[in-house]
Amino acid sequence: MIGAYDFCGHYEWTFEWLRAQGGHELVKAYWDEAIRCDSQRHAAALIKAEGIEGMKKYWAHTLAEEAAGYFSTATDAVFRIDMHECPSKGFLIQNGLVQFGDYCDHCMGWIGPMMKDAGFVIDHEHTHRGQCWWEIRAASDESAPSAPGEMSGANDVRLRGDWPGPHDRYERATDPDDKTTDA
Amino acid sequence: MNSSGPLPYVDTKPVGAADFYFAINATFRFILARYGVEGLRRYWREIGSGYYAPVSERWRGGLGAVAEYWRAFFAAEPGAEVEVHASADEVRVEVKTCPAIKHLRAGGRDIVQCFCQHCFYVSDTIGESAGVAVRVSGGNGACVQRFVPRTPTLAPQDLAQIEEAR
Numbered sequence: 001m002i003g004a005y006d007f008c009g010h011y012e013w014t015f016e017w018l019r020a021q022g023g024h025e026l027v028k029a030y031w032d033e034a035i036r037c038d039s040q041r042h043a044a045a046l047i048k049a050e051g052i053e054g055m056k057k058y059w060a061h062t063l064a065e066e067a068a069g070y071f072s073t074a075t076d077a078v079f080r081i082d083m084h085e086c087p088s089k090g091f092l093i094q095n096g097l098v099q100f101g102d103y104c105d106h107c108m109g110w111i112g113p114m115m116k117d118a119g120f121v122i123d124h125e126h127t128h129r130g131q132c133w134w135e136i137r138a139a140s141d142e143s144a145p146s147a148p149g150e151m152s153g154a155n156d157v158r159l160r161g162d163w164p165g166p167h168d169r170y171e172r173a174t175d176p177d178d179k180t181t182d183a
Numbered sequence: 184m185n186s187s188g189p190l191p192y193v194d195t196k197p198v199g200a201a202d203f204y205f206a207i208n209a210t211f212r213f214i215l216a217r218y219g220v221e222g223l224r225r226y227w228r229e230i231g232s233g234y235y236a237p238v239s240e241r242w243r244g245g246l247g248a249v250a251e252y253w254r255a256f257f258a259a260e261p262g263a264e265v266e267v268h269a270s271a272d273e274v275r276v277e278v279k280t281c282p283a284i285k286h287l288r289a290g291g292r293d294i295v296q297c298f299c300q301h302c303f304y305v306s307d308t309i310g311e312s313a314g315v316a317v318r319v320s321g322g323n324g325a326c327v328q329r330f331v332p333r334t335p336t337l338a339p340q341d342l343a344q345i346e347e348a349r
Contacts, residue, residue: 001260001301001302004260004261011206038205038208038212091192095184095192
């Protein structure tokens with residue numbers, strides 16, 4: 001049986017299997033069709049109906065279930081997550097599993113199109129070591145992301161001593177290909 | 184990777200998150216739609232020989248190692264009710280409540296009809312290089328999986344013995 005306990009391991013293996021079958025576009029289609037529209041359809045429905053309130057409910061449930069080390073905060077205009085210990089990437093690091101080029105892209109792969117459909121855009125940055133931050137606001141809101149510490153105080157992941165380093169960044173994005181990578 | 188325990192891949196939490204069964208079911212549906220049932224079976228075989236290769240390595244320790252694996256495996260699956268009986272010539276895994284089917288039903292998900300076949304294709308592939316075969320009967324929420332030595336006289340899996348999931 002393919003189980004839930006080590007899900008992140010075979011999920012990452014599957015990305016590479018799909019890439020070998022049909023290239024990057026097939027992996028993107030998988031994140032969108034299988035994960036956003038099928039597996040996580042409950043998240044899409046909740047967030048489309050309730051906006052930021054729906055984001056609070058969805059991530060409170062899912063990150064507790066996955067035992068993540070994170071902090072989240074929100075205003076009426078923006079929802080923010082500071083991920084200090086990503087359970088998913090952490091599982092891969094702990095078990096030495098690397099098949100696919102950038103596992104972290106899968107989050108933007110399904111969350112990006114989901115937010116686009118619900119009328120939101122995403123500012124996001126990740127380290128590839130299990131730390132990242134997300135700010136999600138309405139597409140019509142042209143505000144820049146918060147400064148370090150402004151929304152999350154001392155829980156802001158950008159204030160960690162090990163935060164500096166090569167990162168991947170997304171600015172007002174909804175597509176996993178909208179990525180810039182530090183040299 | 185865990186080099187000593189029965190499970191090759193270990194997490195910091197004792198039991199997996201049940202919502203991941205939604206993604207497993209959705210993955211099967213996506214591959215089935217793109218590549219048909221033979222493509223899905225190829226995915227199952229290749230994940231068995233690729234991702235699960237460290238499990239094959241453990242099973243080379245004999246049927247005792249197979250029993251130990253399944254006890255640890257189902258202890259980490261949320262909502263599983265499973266008995267593992269080991270004898271000298273067989274490990275019998277009696278799945279009283281399949282955690283995946285249970286959670287998919289609770290979540291109101293359309294379950295891929297051939298979902299239960301994955302247990303045969305994945306496990307039989309894991310067993311190939313370890314001299315172990317599996318024969319599955321039942322499904323759709325409860326089944327029996329018999330792990331036996333892989334011998335030339337062993338009858339092939341009858342897929343009709345594996346129920347469609349609903």
